[in-house]
Amino acid sequence: MPELRKDIITKSWVIISTERSKRPHDFAKPPVEKVSKFCPFDPGNESTTPPEIMAFRPANTAPNTPGWWIRVVPNKFPALDPKIQPVRLGHGIYDSMSGFGAHEIVIETPDHNATLATLDYKQVQEVIWAYVERYNEIFKDPNIKYVLIFKNYGADAGASLEHSHSQIIATPILPSLVLQEMEGSKEYYGFRERCVYCDIIQEEKMENTRIIEENDDFLAFAPYASRAPFETWILPKVHQYNFGEIDELHVKNFAAILKNVLLKMKIALDDPPYNFMIHTGTPHGDGKEYYHWHLEIVPRLTKLAGFEWGSGFYINPTLPEEAAKYLRDVKI
Amino acid sequence: MPELRKDIITKSWVIISTERSKRPHDFAKPPVEKVSKFCPFDPGNESTTPPEIMAFRPANTAPNTPGWWIRVVPNKFPALDPKIQPVRLGHGIYDSMSGFGAHEIVIETPDHNATLATLDYKQVQEVIWAYVERYNEIFKDPNIKYVLIFKNYGADAGASLEHSHSQIIATPILPSLVLQEMEGSKEYYGFRERCVYCDIIQEEKMENTRIIEENDDFLAFAPYASRAPFETWILPKVHQYNFGEIDELHVKNFAAILKNVLLKMKIALDDPPYNFMIHTGTPHGDGKEYYHWHLEIVPRLTKLAGFEWGSGFYINPTLPEEAAKYLRDVKI
Numbered sequence: 001m002p003e004l005r006k007d008i009i010t011k012s013w014v015i016i017s018t019e020r021s022k023r024p025h026d027f028a029k030p031p032v033e034k035v036s037k038f039c040p041f042d043p044g045n046e047s048t049t050p051p052e053i054m055a056f057r058p059a060n061t062a063p064n065t066p067g068w069w070i071r072v073v074p075n076k077f078p079a080l081d082p083k084i085q086p087v088r089l090g091h092g093i094y095d096s097m098s099g100f101g102a103h104e105i106v107i108e109t110p111d112h113n114a115t116l117a118t119l120d121y122k123q124v125q126e127v128i129w130a131y132v133e134r135y136n137e138i139f140k141d142p143n144i145k146y147v148l149i150f151k152n153y154g155a156d157a158g159a160s161l162e163h164s165h166s167q168i169i170a171t172p173i174l175p176s177l178v179l180q181e182m183e184g185s186k187e188y189y190g191f192r193e194r195c196v197y198c199d200i201i202q203e204e205k206m207e208n209t210r211i212i213e214e215n216d217d218f219l220a221f222a223p224y225a226s227r228a229p230f231e232t233w234i235l236p237k238v239h240q241y242n243f244g245e246i247d248e249l250h251v252k253n254f255a256a257i258l259k260n261v262l263l264k265m266k267i268a269l270d271d272p273p274y275n276f277m278i279h280t281g282t283p284h285g286d287g288k289e290y291y292h293w294h295l296e297i298v299p300r301l302t303k304l305a306g307f308e309w310g311s312g313f314y315i316n317p318t319l320p321e322e323a324a325k326y327l328r329d330v331k332i
Numbered sequence: 333m334p335e336l337r338k339d340i341i342t343k344s345w346v347i348i349s350t351e352r353s354k355r356p357h358d359f360a361k362p363p364v365e366k367v368s369k370f371c372p373f374d375p376g377n378e379s380t381t382p383p384e385i386m387a388f389r390p391a392n393t394a395p396n397t398p399g400w401w402i403r404v405v406p407n408k409f410p411a412l413d414p415k416i417q418p419v420r421l422g423h424g425i426y427d428s429m430s431g432f433g434a435h436e437i438v439i440e441t442p443d444h445n446a447t448l449a450t451l452d453y454k455q456v457q458e459v460i461w462a463y464v465e466r467y468n469e470i471f472k473d474p475n476i477k478y479v480l481i482f483k484n485y486g487a488d489a490g491a492s493l494e495h496s497h498s499q500i501i502a503t504p505i506l507p508s509l510v511l512q513e514m515e516g517s518k519e520y521y522g523f524r525e526r527c528v529y530c531d532i533i534q535e536e537k538m539e540n541t542r543i544i545e546e547n548d549d550f551l552a553f554a555p556y557a558s559r560a561p562f563e564t565w566i567l568p569k570v571h572q573y574n575f576g577e578i579d580e581l582h583v584k585n586f587a588a589i590l591k592n593v594l595l596k597m598k599i600a601l602d603d604p605p606y607n608f609m610i611h612t613g614t615p616h617g618d619g620k621e622y623y624h625w626h627l628e629i630v631p632r633l634t635k636l637a638g639f640e641w642g643s644g645f646y647i648n649p650t651l652p653e654e655a656a657k658y659l660r661d662v663k664i
Contacts, residue, residue: 005557009516009528010509014557015647022649024658027561027601027633079639079647092535094556148643158637169639177342177644184341196341203424224426225337225346229359269359275641298641301359305490305607307411307501311480312509315347315411317354326356 002099012176017079041163043110050074071107078103086143102170117262124255136244154273157300189290197292210324217253222320229318235294243280243293264330273300334431344508349411373495375442382406403439410435434502449594456587468576486605489632521622529624542656549585554652561650567626575612575625596662605632
């Protein structure tokens with residue numbers, strides 16, 4: 001059973017995930033590159049994943065059979081599990097929690113070789129709708145405190161399967177980084193009585209040196225203090241706290257800017273590995289005035305080393321203004 | 333000139349390091365594996381590094397010539413630079429600082445093929461003495477707020493040169509992770525009137541399931557909330573706030589436990605890549621009662637992915653108790 005443990009000093013939580021358990025001796029040999037052609041996410045292989053939670057499929061097709069264009073399934077090796085009772089426990093001077101939560105996979109297309117950068121706009125919209133639907137459904141459980149939607153693309157970004165997919169992990173606590181963002185934006189609001197993200201949008205548009213892509217509803221830009229080369233944030237231009245409240249027009253424009261940015265990265269950076277994460281306020285949380293949902297993309301072009309682990313601050317060898325110009329100028 | 337930029341939301345700082353500048357198009361092609369046999373850290377190649385800051389060498393040898401057994405040189409591509417004036421600047425709504433600081437390399441041995449795991453105890457002590465000497469010297473500048481001593485071992489841990497070396501980066505601000513540890517341990521002290529690290533030592537000795545190695549002065553153990561498989565912390569058993577105040581007997585026992593743990597990892601995990609970092613209170617800072625210097629080793633056996641980037645919490649697939657037992661049982 002997975003277990004959450006709290007660092008008594010920093011108060012950050014760690015998931016000790018025994019479902020995906022690696023025994024000590026598993027590490028003693030370098031992992032063998034799997035050149036298997038079998039893909040559990042391909043149409044026809046539905047029975048090799050856990051039964052689907054949700055799918056976008058024609059009404060005349062049965063669950064767990066082909067025909068779907070989006071499919072959501074539980075992770076076969078879940079980091080957290082909805083069937084576990086949420087319990088907090090002490091362990092000597094330490095604190096732990098049972099591994100209650102959820103861990104789902106969004107299979108973004110039946111096409112084994114497509115990616116979010118190459119899928120058509122309509123299909124990327126369907127991916128976003130799947131996110132929205134699962135996000136709002138999972139949050140119905142009051143024991144869920146956060147729903148993190150993220151994507152690992154490429155082996156160097158932690159993807160273990162090639163077929164285009166994203167992940168959703170729902171946690172029984174607010175992750176420390178989200179808490180830090182909430183507190184920081186609350187403090188800014190207390191000082192200025194404005195949302196810090198709204199101010200960032202205004203600043204970026206005025207300065208106009210770090211913008212990568214823009215449409216009616218969204219702005220994509222390299223953040224001023226980018227932690228990594230080509231880090232890109234996508235923000236809704238009008239203040240919106242909770243990702244789950246996104247409407248149809250916004251889904252359309254969010255899908256468009258996301259696909260365009262990913263396609264530009266693919267062309268400019270030779271199909272780089274990347275992670276993206278949706279940061280959002282929660283349906284029942286505070287912060288409606290001061291927090292602003294957004295998506296952060298981090299291409300994984302440099303390695304995190306001891307300095308980052310030991311200090312929590314990053315060394316970025318590329319000027320955000322240069323990175324933005326380079327992506328902005330890519331023709332798609 | 334390097335520049336520090338502050339994330340306006342989380343207040344974390346990023347070093348935009350133009351000295352080690354990567355232009356956007358540098359990322360477009362996968363890096364070519366360099367199979368050069370030339371090593372700037374080998375004896376005889378002293379002139380290919382910046383002039384040495386300090387060396388342990390016989391009195392009859394000249395600086396920047398062979399004969400040394402420990403050599404400290406400025407990083408050829410420094411992330412921060414002592415020759416820059418420390419200045420804070422605003423940039424629109426954002427904050428920045430000039431890239432003042434220091435970035436040094438400790439060459440740990442003249443032997444190209446040796447590592448901290450294979451060097452004899454005496455030489456590892458000399459490495460620790462080099463750390464102590466540079467640490468105390470760099471802190472004489474009142475503009476330096478933190479000195480981070482760390483090591484990247486292996487390409488997957490961010491090392492760009494094979495020859496055994498560590499790094500020292502001195503920063504004009506307290507890194508966010510250090511601040512977080514300081515605040516967490518202060519809060520614990522406020523509640524219990526005891527140092528949290530001293531309590532951890534007592535807890536670990538009592539529970540006796542996560543200890544890896546112990547000697548008269550130091551305890552090495554897998555932390556309860558290990559973020560990564562085989563993460564190991566080494567703590568002085570008697571409360572000590574500032575690494576720079578370590579005495580001769582402690583250096584001897586610190587070198588011994590560090591070498592033993594690294595050798596056990598090398599044997600058990602097939603020479604894994606790892607990072608280590610010394611976390612310490614600072615000579616002029618608060619926290620003498622509640623902070624406790626220590627070293628953290630993180631083998632880099634799993635990849636950080638979107639979940640970690642997006643949430644700040646970690647998924648660890650190996651039970652700390654199993655990892656500790658596995659290392660504890662290695663015969664060296």
